[in-house]
Amino acid sequence: MPVxxxxxxxxxxxxxxxxxxxxxxxxEDIKPGDIIAEVETDKATMEVxxxxxxxxxxxxxxxxxxxxxxxSLIGVISxxxxxxxxxxxxxxxxxxxxxxxxxxxETKEKKEVNEVNIDEAxxxxxxxNGKVEDANSVNEEFNNIEETYDQPTKVxxxxxxxRIATLKNININKITGSGPRGRIVKKDLDSFLxxxxxxxxxxxxxxxxxxxxxxxxxxLTNMRKTIAARLQKSKQTVPHFYxxxxxxxxxxxxxxxxxxxxxxxxxxxxxxxxNDIIIKAVASALKAVPAMNRTWNEDSVIEYSLVDxxxxxxxxxxxxxxVIRSACQKPxxxxxxxxxxxxxxxxxxxxxxxxxxxxxxxxxxxxxxNIHEFSAIINPPQSGILxxxxxxxxxxMDNDKVLQKNMINLVLSVDHRVADGAIAAVxxxxxxxxxxxxxxxxx
Amino acid sequence: xxxxxxxxxxxxxxxGYVAAIRAAQLNLKVVVIxxxxxxxxxxxxxxxxxxSLLRTSEIYDYIKNSSxxxxxxxxxxxxxxxxxxxxxxxxxxxSSGIEFLFKKNKVDLVxxxxxxxxxxxxxxxxxxxxxxxxxxxxIIIATGAGPxxxxxxxxxxxxxxxxxxxxxxxxxxxKSLGIIxxxxxxxxxxxFYNSLGTNVEVFEMQSEILPNxxxxxxxxxxxxxxxxxxxxxxxxxxxxxxxxxxxxxHFKNLKSEKNKILSFEKILVAxxxxxxxxxxxxxxxxxxxxxxxxxxxxxxxxxxxNIYAIGDVAGAPWLAHKASHxxxxxxxxxxxxxxxxxxxxxxxSCVYSNPQVASIGLSENKAKSLELDIKVGKFPLSANxxxxxxxxxxxxxxxxxxxKTGQILGAHLVGVEVTELINSFSLAMKxxxxxxxxxxxIFPHPTISESIHESALDAYNKAIHI
Numbered sequence: 060m061p062v063x064x065x066x067x068x069x070x071x072x073x074x075x076x077x078x079x080x081x082x083x084x085x086x087e088d089i090k091p092g093d094i095i096a097e098v099e100t101d102k103a104t105m106e107v108x109x110x111x112x113x114x115x116x117x118x119x120x121x122x123x124x125x126x127x128x129x130x131s132l133i134g135v136i137s138x139x140x141x142x143x144x145x146x147x148x149x150x151x152x153x154x155x156x157x158x159x160x161x162x163x164x165e166t167k168e169k170k171e172v173n174e175v176n177i178d179e180a181x182x183x184x185x186x187x188n189g190k191v192e193d194a195n196s197v198n199e200e201f202n203n204i205e206e207t208y209d210q211p212t213k214v215x216x217x218x219x220x221x222r223i224a225t226l227k228n229i230n231i232n233k234i235t236g237s238g239p240r241g242r243i244v245k246k247d248l249d250s251f252l253x254x255x256x257x258x259x260x261x262x263x264x265x266x267x268x269x270x271x272x273x274x275x276x277x278x279l280t281n282m283r284k285t286i287a288a289r290l291q292k293s294k295q296t297v298p299h300f301y302x303x304x305x306x307x308x309x310x311x312x313x314x315x316x317x318x319x320x321x322x323x324x325x326x327x328x329x330x331x332x333x334n335d336i337i338i339k340a341v342a343s344a345l346k347a348v349p350a351m352n353r354t355w356n357e358d359s360v361i362e363y364s365l366v367d368x369x370x371x372x373x374x375x376x377x378x379x380x381x382v383i384r385s386a387c388q389k390p391x392x393x394x395x396x397x398x399x400x401x402x403x404x405x406x407x408x409x410x411x412x413x414x415x416x417x418x419x420x421x422x423x424x425x426x427x428x429n430i431h432e433f434s435a436i437i438n439p440p441q442s443g444i445l446x447x448x449x450x451x452x453x454x455x456m457d458n459d460k461v462l463q464k465n466m467i468n469l470v471l472s473v474d475h476r477v478a479d480g481a482i483a484a485v486x487x488x489x490x491x492x493x494x495x496x497x498x499x500x501x502x
Numbered sequence: 503x504x505x506x507x508x509x510x511x512x513x514x515x516x517x518g519y520v521a522a523i524r525a526a527q528l529n530l531k532v533v534v535i536x537x538x539x540x541x542x543x544x545x546x547x548x549x550x551x552x553x554s555l556l557r558t559s560e561i562y563d564y565i566k567n568s569s570x571x572x573x574x575x576x577x578x579x580x581x582x583x584x585x586x587x588x589x590x591x592x593x594x595x596x597s598s599g600i601e602f603l604f605k606k607n608k609v610d611l612v613x614x615x616x617x618x619x620x621x622x623x624x625x626x627x628x629x630x631x632x633x634x635x636x637x638x639x640x641i642i643i644a645t646g647a648g649p650x651x652x653x654x655x656x657x658x659x660x661x662x663x664x665x666x667x668x669x670x671x672x673x674x675x676x677k678s679l680g681i682i683x684x685x686x687x688x689x690x691x692x693x694f695y696n697s698l699g700t701n702v703e704v705f706e707m708q709s710e711i712l713p714n715x716x717x718x719x720x721x722x723x724x725x726x727x728x729x730x731x732x733x734x735x736x737x738x739x740x741x742x743x744x745x746x747x748x749x750x751x752h753f754k755n756l757k758s759e760k761n762k763i764l765s766f767e768k769i770l771v772a773x774x775x776x777x778x779x780x781x782x783x784x785x786x787x788x789x790x791x792x793x794x795x796x797x798x799x800x801x802x803x804x805x806x807x808n809i810y811a812i813g814d815v816a817g818a819p820w821l822a823h824k825a826s827h828x829x830x831x832x833x834x835x836x837x838x839x840x841x842x843x844x845x846x847x848x849x850x851s852c853v854y855s856n857p858q859v860a861s862i863g864l865s866e867n868k869a870k871s872l873e874l875d876i877k878v879g880k881f882p883l884s885a886n887x888x889x890x891x892x893x894x895x896x897x898x899x900x901x902x903x904x905x906k907t908g909q910i911l912g913a914h915l916v917g918v919e920v921t922e923l924i925n926s927f928s929l930a931m932k933x934x935x936x937x938x939x940x941x942x943x944i945f946p947h948p949t950i951s952e953s954i955h956e957s958a959l960d961a962y963n964k965a966i967h968i
Contacts, residue, residue, distance in 0.1 A: 217934030222907050245909070245934055246846075 061141055061149040062111050064134035066127045067098060069105050076100050078124045078133055083115045089136055096134070113138040116146045216243040223248050228274070282377040293439050297355075298475040301434050302483055306491045308450050308465040311336045314497040318391060334370070334424050335395040336497065337447055341422055342366045342386035343500045344489035351486040352419050354440040355477050369418035369438060370398065372405045379405040380438060382418040391500075426450060432468035443473040443483065445490065467494075507533045509836060510624055510638035512616045512782065515542020516549075516822035517813030518644035519600050521829030526607035528837040533610040533636065535626055540611070541597045542646050543814075544822040550596055551670055552690055554589035556854050559697035563856060570893060580698055582675050589670065612636075618783035618809070625783075640808050640836050643796060644829065645778040647814035649771065652740075661745050664770040666691070676700055680751050680766035682740055684711035686853045688772035689723070693855035696732045703733040703764065705740060705753055712853065716865035716914035718880075718900060723859055723916055726896060743769060777815040793817075801835035802828055810836070824849050848931050852921040857897050860924035863912030863931060866902055875905040877937075879961025881953045883917045885968050888948040894918035899957040901927075908936030913957075919950060926954055937962060 066076050079097040083089060093109045116137035120127055127133060135146055214231050216224070220243045224231050227248070234251050236243035279287070311333060318331050345352040345366045353360045366387040369380040381401035383394055404410045423435045424447040435446040448468040455464040469490065473483040493499050508530040511518045518534055519541065525532040539546040568575040604611050614628035623635045649665035652658050669691050679695050681688045684706035696702040704711065711734060712720045724734055735753065741761070742752040748765040755762070776794040787806040790797040796811040798804055804811050810832050813825030827847065853859040869876045880900045883889040889897075897917020904911055913927040930940065940958040945951050959965040 218936045218939050219907060219909050219934035222909075222936055226906060 060138065061116060061146055062113065062136045062138055063132050063149075064095065064107065064136060065130045066133050067105065067107060068129045069098070069100050073100055074129055075126045076129060078120045078122060078127065079104055080122050081118055081134075085115050085118055087115050089113055089115055095136075098133075109136070111136060111138055114140070116141065116143075117150075119150075214243065215241060217245065220245050220248055227252065280376065286377055289439070290436050293436050297437050297439055299434075299437060299472050300475050300480065300483075302471040302473070302480070302487050303432070304469045304471070304487050304491055306467050306469060306494045307455070308333075308467045308494070310495050310497050311340075312450075312465060329392045329395070331391050331395040332398075333426070333450070334422070334447070335391050335398055337424065337445075337494065338368055338370060338383055338386055338394050338398070338422060339389075339391045339500055340490055340493035340497070341420065341445055342368055342383075343493045343502075344486055345420055346387040347489050348482065348486040350482045351442050351473075351478055353442050353477050354419050355442070355474055356440060360477055363419050366420075367418045369415070369421040369441070370401070371421060371423040371435075372402055374405050374408075376408065379410055379415055380418070380421060381405065381410060381414045382416070384417075420444070422447065426467070432470055434470045435472050437472050437474050439474070441474070442477040443471055446470040446472065505533075505634075505636040507531045507610070507636065507638040509533070509640045509642065509833070510535065510616075510636065511642045511644055512624070513537075513542060513644035513646055513778075513813075513815075514540050514600065514611070515644060515646045515813060515825060516544045517646070517825030517829045518542065518642070519603070520826040521642055521644065521812065521833045522609045523603055523607050524830045525833045525837070526609050528833065528839070530833070530837060533612060533638065534604065535612050535614060535616040535624065537613070537615045539597060540600045541593075542644075543648075544825075545596045545600070546593045547667055547670060549822050551589040551593045552666075552694075553854055554592045555585065555670065555694055556690060556856070558585045558588070559694045560856055563697050567893075580675065582672060586671050615781065617781060618786055620786045622787070622806075622809075640810065642802065642829070642832060643782065643804075643809065643811040643815055644813050644825065645782065645815045646825075647775040647777050647820055650774040650776045652771065652773070658743055658771075661743060661749070663743065663749075664768050666770070666772065669695075669770050676767040678748070678766045678768070679703075680705065680749065680764065680769045681772055682751075682769065683772035683774065684713075684734070685772060685774060686712070686851070688770070689727075689853055689855050689859075691770055691772065692732050693727065696727065696730060697856065701733075702731070703735060703766070705735045705738040705751070707737065707739050707756070709736055711736070712859065714851075715853075715859060715861055716900065716912070717867060718898075719859055719861065719914045719916045722897070723853075723855065723857070726857060726916075727855065775814065775820055777817070779815060802832040819849055819851060821849060821851060848928065850924045850928050852924065854921060857894075857917045858915075858920045860915045860920045861913065862924055862927050863910065864902060865912060865914065866900075869902055869904075869911050874911065876911060877903045877905050877961040879903070879957045879959065879965070881956040881960055881965060881968060883950065883953060885956070886948075886950055886953045888950050888952070889918060891948070892918060899923070899953045901954075901957045901961060903937050903958075903961050908938060910935065910937075910940075917950070923951055923954060926951065 069076065076098050077100070079099045081096045083093070083095050089095060089109045090112055091110055094106045095109050095115065096107045097104055098107055099105070113136040115134065117135040118133070119135070120133045124133075132150070135149060137146060141149070215236060215238075216231055217238065221231070223229070223245060229248060229251065231243060234243050234247050235241070237247050238244040315331060315333060315336060319329060321329050345368070349362055352366055353362045365385045367382050367384050368386045369382050372379045372381060381404075383389070383397055386394060401410070401414065404414065418438075418441060420441050421435070421438045421444040423444055425433060426447055426449040429449050431451065432448040433446050435444045437444050446469065450465050450467055452463055453466045454461050457464070469487065471483060471487045509525050509532045511522050511525075511532065511534045514522070514534050514536040522532050522534045544550065562578070562580065565575050565578050601611070612626055612634075614626040614632065617625045617627070618641065619625050622641075623637050624641065625633065625635050627633050649667075666687050675698050676695070678701040681692050681702060681704045684704050688704060689712060692702045692704050706713075710717065710720045711724045728734060735755070737756040738753045739756050740751060740753045744750040744752070748767055749769045750763055750765050751769060752761065752763050754760065777796065779791060779794060779796060784791065784796070787804075787809060789804045789806045789809060789811075795817040796804055796815055798811050798816040802810040802812045802816060812828040812832050814820045816828070824847065848863060850860065850862040864872070866876070866878055878900065880898055883897045883899075884895040886895070889895045894917065897915070897920065899917075899920070900914040902911045902913070903909065910927065910931050913924065915923055937958055940955065941964075943955065945955045956965045956967055960968065
């Protein structure tokens with residue numbers, strides 16, 4: 060069988076080379092050890108030495124041929140006196156040089172996986188000693204270890220260091236090895252971690268930190284996916300604008316006390332929250348400003364006769380927005396009762412789509428988390444969302460006296476496509492009015 | 503006459519001569535100053551001649567057991583002169599080997615005692631008749647160590663007690679021998695003399711022999727040597743020694759508080775060694791001394807710049823291979839080859855008793871005291887085919903891994919030729935192999951080394967042959 064003469068790799072990073080000169084002519088006898096040709100890169104020239112005895116049957120790339128891919132065929136030696144036809148057959152069988160080198164690279168990569176050395180360069184192969192070998196032995200006998208060690212792209216690491224790096228989630232590319240030929244050893248990881256510790260010491264004054272940063276992948280629940288998709292779309296496509304207002308909460312505090320003091324039997328005891336009162340106030344304001352009681356419908360806006368309000372409820376699994384239907388018509392106690400049912404259902408994952416679909420407007424209240432004020436993302440296609448902060452004390456002038464008053468910050472987010480600033484301002488002012496004058500909600 | 507060198511090394515033991523050759527390789531102009539025997543204690547009075555003696559006792563043991571192997575030998579005589587001469591000849595041969603190596607590498611050799619003067623020159627005095635000064639840019643002190651004496655030794659000095667020099671060159675084999683100290687030296691001579699027929703008793707102040715070894719190894723060796731006739735007195739504090747016809751050894755059991763007197767033809771003091779720091783002129787330098795050793799830092803640096811110390815004189819462990827390693831390290835630093843180093847040495851140690859002991863790294867108890875989570879594997883040589891065919895099935899290989907990382911923390915071997923096996927662990931630990939690497943290594947059959955594989959497998963309950 061004929062033997063291939065391949066473009067040798069003069070260095071592990073070499074990908075292409077030139078044929079400098081053929082020292083044998085076609086038809087000339089070749090003995091093992093004979094120099095067949097000289098190949099060169101921009102850096103070095105090397106002799107191609109014969110291993111097999113035979114006759115130089117074919118030269119594929121002539122003197123001076125440039126940029127020949129490593130391991131592609133540059134010539135053929137006939138060993139057993141093959142005919143020209145045999146040689147042609149051999150050439151056909153061995154296919155295009157580039158395919159071959161790719162195949163070799165793949166084999167190499169597979170092999171690398173089993174080794175400690177992690178080779179990131181798609182580097183080369185074999186023939187580093189400049190000897191001609193047939194393609195099969197080339198496949199098996201690459202990797203001149205001495206040379207590959209010196210490659211900066213290679214991460215050489217001891218088995219123990221590799222294990223520790225995996226356990227402690229250390230990126231070994233960040234580490235300089237101090238072992239022979241830059242091999243990363245345990246000591247290097249120790250000093251890397253110590254460095255980490257030292258840096259922490261500066262900030263936390265902690266002498267020792269045994270905990271290292273770890274991360275774990277948490278798959279998205281369907282709910283999380285929905286929240287992510289909806290809110291991303293909202294923030295990216297809905298032109299939000301924000302209005303801020305501060306209201307005096309003294310009257311709703313009074314009102315809540317009164318409502319909650321109603322003497323029902325123990326079972327039906329009314330206990331409304333501030334949020335329930337705020338729902339009622341927002342509903343009343345939406346009733347009063349129908350231009351806000353709308354949803355965006357791409358080619359139109361839709362205005363509603365009744366007021367359905369979504370109320371954000373947080374659970375461990377995510378955010379729900381159950382809808383209080385016709386909130387403007389319901390007494391606060393009924394709103395309160397419905398909300399309690401919704402919260403219970405939400406926490407037990409029992410809400411059904413009917414509970415949370417629809418609504419023209421949302422309320423999000425983070426007052427119980429002591430949030431002073433915040434702005435919320437609109438739940439499309441609704442017109443807006445009201446972000447309710449905590450009740451806080453403030454000194455206010457009242458009839459020439461400085462008085463301590465309870466206040467709440469409101470931030471209204473509005474879809475500018477649905478409503479302009481002035482309408483939204485009128486609406487927010489109405490909300491303020493109803494909260495500061497709860498009797499107005501009776502109208 | 504005053505000569506100038508890049509490096510002068512005081513002492514030609516395994517630290518000094520190795521450092522000198524390495525320095526010559528690195529093209530330093532180097533001189534070695536030796537007071538007495540080229541090769542130091544190791545070649546002349548330690549490692550090598552004792553191993554030669556122990557070989558004799560080993561062969562004698564084989565002959566005693568010859569019928570077990572199907573050979574009947576009735577006539578067997580010990581010729582102590584020949585035994586000692588063989589040992590001395592081997593030492594001499596190696597010593598002259600160093601002379602050859604020095605010539606080959608162009609290392610200058612000067613005989614005489616060296617003293618550093620205030621100008622940091624070395625004054626060399628060869629028996630007072632030939633005093634010369636030489637100057638060297640760097641000095642390595644590699645003077646080694648000598649036998650440690652009893653603190654209240656003045657009374658004992660006149661008594662003609664043996665130290666290891668004497669024990670190595672006996673004129674006759676004593677009928678009875680008391681050995682004070684059960685470190686490597688004490689145990690090797692106990693094994694040697696016991697084999698030659700001497701009644702040997704070993705006195706150890708601590709609660710176990712070879713106190714630095716893993717408890718299982720010490721326990722095994724003590725029981726094994728006891729079976730062969732060596733008597734051990736643990737927790738034994740020597741109170742007094744009196745010379746009558748024989749030596750009277752007065753000792754107290756520290757646990758029972760009981761006093762006892764035993765009588766021996768010879769007494770070997772093997773309570774350790776201490777650094778040779780006297781008459782070196784260290785007082786002319788800023789070198790610090792602690793517990794009879796020169797205080798050293800990385801690369802053997804001392805508190806005096808350009809003066810280094812390596813080997814036994816720089817402290818434990820007192821092992822030739824540690825001295826050589828330090829010597830090479832130190833010289834490469836002097837030659838500017840090494841920049842930074844905080845390498846922690848993993849030093850194997852060997853005891854050439856019969857059976858042998860070899861160990862490296864942490865013992866099980868030490869690892870536990872460091873609160874490491876460990877996995878321990880152990881494989882008895884009685885389950886190893888090669889050991890059985892040698893009729894040397896006593897002993898075991900024990901390996902200690904850190905559980906999480908699979909790091910080899912230590913290995914502890916006792917049994918036939920285990921001193922030739924420990925290097926596998928040296929390599930594995932140096933290359934930071936984990937348990938998986940040992941698992942996937944092929945050990946040849948039939949060899950005792952297969953027990954290494956099995957011990958590692960055992961740590962993870964995967965041993966095949968137990």
